[in-house]
Amino acid sequence: MALSAMTIISDKRTVYSNKWFSIVAKTLDGSADPYYSIEQSDCVSILALTKSQQIILVQQYRPALEQNVLELPSGHIEKNESPLEAAKRELLEETGYQGENLEYLGNLILDTGRLNNKVWCYFVSDVVKLSNNALTDEILSVVACNLKELKTYIIDGIIKQTLDMSIIFLALQKGKLPSNNFNI
Amino acid sequence: MALSAMTIISDKRTVYSNKWFSIVAKTLDGSADPYYSIEQSDCVSILALTKSQQIILVQQYRPALEQNVLELPSGHIEKNESPLEAAKRELLEETGYQGENLEYLGNLILDTGRLNNKVWCYFVSDVVKLSNNALTDEILSVVACNLKELKTYIIDGIIKQTLDMSIIFLALQKGKLPSNNFNI
Numbered sequence: 280m281a282l283s284a285m286t287i288i289s290d291k292r293t294v295y296s297n298k299w300f301s302i303v304a305k306t307l308d309g310s311a312d313p314y315y316s317i318e319q320s321d322c323v324s325i326l327a328l329t330k331s332q333q334i335i336l337v338q339q340y341r342p343a344l345e346q347n348v349l350e351l352p353s354g355h356i357e358k359n360e361s362p363l364e365a366a367k368r369e370l371l372e373e374t375g376y377q378g379e380n381l382e383y384l385g386n387l388i389l390d391t392g393r394l395n396n397k398v399w400c401y402f403v404s405d406v407v408k409l410s411n412n413a414l415t416d417e418i419l420s421v422v423a424c425n426l427k428e429l430k431t432y433i434i435d436g437i438i439k440q441t442l443d444m445s446i447i448f449l450a451l452q453k454g455k456l457p458s459n460n461f462n463i
Numbered sequence: 464m465a466l467s468a469m470t471i472i473s474d475k476r477t478v479y480s481n482k483w484f485s486i487v488a489k490t491l492d493g494s495a496d497p498y499y500s501i502e503q504s505d506c507v508s509i510l511a512l513t514k515s516q517q518i519i520l521v522q523q524y525r526p527a528l529e530q531n532v533l534e535l536p537s538g539h540i541e542k543n544e545s546p547l548e549a550a551k552r553e554l555l556e557e558t559g560y561q562g563e564n565l566e567y568l569g570n571l572i573l574d575t576g577r578l579n580n581k582v583w584c585y586f587v588s589d590v591v592k593l594s595n596n597a598l599t600d601e602i603l604s605v606v607a608c609n610l611k612e613l614k615t616y617i618i619d620g621i622i623k624q625t626l627d628m629s630i631i632f633l634a635l636q637k638g639k640l641p642s643n644n645f646n647i
Binding site: 288307315342387392393398439447449 | 478537569614632
């Protein structure tokens with residue numbers, strides 16, 4: 280689709296920032312009110328499977344929601360780090376698991392209306408436990424489940440973050456996970 | 464999982480706000496730096512299918528990403544409006560299509576690390592076109608595709624928002640969409 284003249288941004292102004300993200304007011308040519316975008320660094324998220332077909336999840340307290348949430352391991356990419364390096368680091372830090380061949384599944388957007396950053400998504404099989412997770416002081420615990428349980432968590436709304444569902448969906452689409460537990 | 468004492472929020476402070484969202488600094492008991500949550504109203508998103516199995520998508524310019532994005536119709540819930548009412552309104556406003564029986568698929572979180580709001584997700588079949596979409600002045604165009612094209616859009620990264628993938632995944636899981644085009 281061709282962009283009309285109205286979609287040209289005539290002004291950008293940072294109206295708030297902290298060390299995690301900035302709010303940028305973007306005025307479109309011909310528009311009165313600005314759009315407020317939240318600009319933060321890219322992230323990674325990892326779907327890791329053990330040899331015995333266990334998915335590695337993390338459960339952690341999320342202040343934004345003020346509750347514990349069950350999720351795939353994920354985190355921000357640090358400066359001078361590639362998405363792949365970040366994915367390996369986050370998997371090990373959050374879960375204590377490590378794998379050899381992380382496969383890139385795609386990069387996704389969490390909220391096209393508000394957030395500018397991408398999440399780089401990876402799949403890795405045959406992960407092995409090297410250590411206890413290094414982040415127990417951050418109220419994070421590791422949970423392993425099988426594919427049948429994973430499906431139940433999705434249907435029952437226990438896994439409720441769109442990122443996690445999307446990575447599982449992409450992994451199924453790309454033949455990385457056996458589909459027989461997903462009865463569709 | 465039981466919450467430890469550290470997960471009790473000892474202080475909440477709004478550090479920025481505009482008419483769309485607020486930034487709230489939440490200090491956890493025992494933690495030095497606050498967590499910054501973005502608080503905004505809940506949203507709806509709708510997977511609408513015509514009698515001839517066409518999925519109704521919208522393409523629009525997104526200032527946060529500074530590009531056109533292909534998505535499911537979606538939007539914020541207005542005051543004094545139920546999620547179901549908002550879903551019907553947004554579907555009609557953005558696409559000109561209307562359906563009788565919107566089925567609730569679940570409510571999802573877009574970014575557990577940052578956003579507090581939920582997206583209420585609906586499926587509706589047999590939608591019919593009542594009018595042209597009312598939002599052409601907002602650089603929004605309606606795109607219909609079949610299920611095979613929908614899968615291609617996901618695999619090729621044309622549909623790249625996790626919300627959209629998750630709703631399609633949930634609809635497949637719950638038997639609302641025929642799965643023969645998806646290898647799951």
